[in-house]
Amino acid sequence: MKNNIAVKVDDLTVAYNYKPVLWDIDLEIPEGVLMAIVGPNGAGKSTLIKSILGILNPIAGSVSIYGKSYEKQRALVAYVPQKGSVDWDFPTTALDVVMMGTYGSLGWIKRPGQKEKKIALEALEKVGMLPFKNRQISQLSGGQQQRIFLARALVQDASIYFMDEPFQGVDATTEIAIINILKELRKANKTVIVVHHDLQTVPEYFDWVTFLNVKKIATGPVKDIFNDDNLTKTYGINYKVSIQE
Numbered sequence: 001m002k003n004n005i006a007v008k009v010d011d012l013t014v015a016y017n018y019k020p021v022l023w024d025i026d027l028e029i030p031e032g033v034l035m036a037i038v039g040p041n042g043a044g045k046s047t048l049i050k051s052i053l054g055i056l057n058p059i060a061g062s063v064s065i066y067g068k069s070y071e072k073q074r075a076l077v078a079y080v081p082q083k084g085s086v087d088w089d090f091p092t093t094a095l096d097v098v099m100m101g102t103y104g105s106l107g108w109i110k111r112p113g114q115k116e117k118k119i120a121l122e123a124l125e126k127v128g129m130l131p132f133k134n135r136q137i138s139q140l141s142g143g144q145q146q147r148i149f150l151a152r153a154l155v156q157d158a159s160i161y162f163m164d165e166p167f168q169g170v171d172a173t174t175e176i177a178i179i180n181i182l183k184e185l186r187k188a189n190k191t192v193i194v195v196h197h198d199l200q201t202v203p204e205y206f207d208w209v210t211f212l213n214v215k216k217i218a219t220g221p222v223k224d225i226f227n228d229d230n231l232t233k234t235y236g237i238n239y240k241v242s243i244q245e
């Protein structure tokens, strides 16, 4: 299961205003892992995801999704952006936002119909948001908005899911609901890549981890590399983390 490489990053360097914020990153993400990207504020975690998704242009290096460019593999990828980067005042209902996730499989001319609506309603139920389907997204709480975006990613039926801090500002129940869905995706051999800040939960939630701080510090199975040495190299202070077996 872990032999196929879902995402490959080669010699990637990305800069804002000529200042490199990611430096010479090499990364292989195997198919079917649930991976956390960890690192301090400003380490380049969101920049890495945006570069893989072609939202940002690198000054050097390349990225491939199952051996081909992102443009060719777009349909295989779903993305849940960081909450703060979304315009929640856009006048649309929760159901419409989730239905938007089905557009990619429809082509240009077709409009979503009953089939797409059914898929969207199922996803809303999965994330516990069915009672809110007709609510304007601007009138949902932050955690509820996060669930809606997760539902939108689920209906895309992608192979690779990128999520930028999906647990940011959500309550414990929502966090458990989200992690259970992510684990279900992994069971279905999907690859799930999550920017994550809570180091305590890394061993419980994830099986793969990438330590990032402008440079790649380490990447691999949580059980092998989630240790004080890599935490200290990444965060610059001595971390004592007890890893749950």
Ligand SMILES: Nc1ncnc2c1ncn2[C@@H]1O[C@H](COP(=O)(O)OP(=O)(O)OP(=O)(O)O)[C@@H](O)[C@H]1O
Binding pocket: 016, 017, 021, 039, 040, 041, 042, 043, 044, 045, 046, 047, 048
């Ligand atoms: N649009 C931008 N223009 C200029 N600099 C930027 C821009 N976006 C991000 N940066 C800078 O790039 C660096 C990496 O930012 P990035 O958002 O990738 O970090 P991050 O690891 O996701 O941080 P956080 O944990 O705080 O979300 C930071 O120093 C940030 O200030």
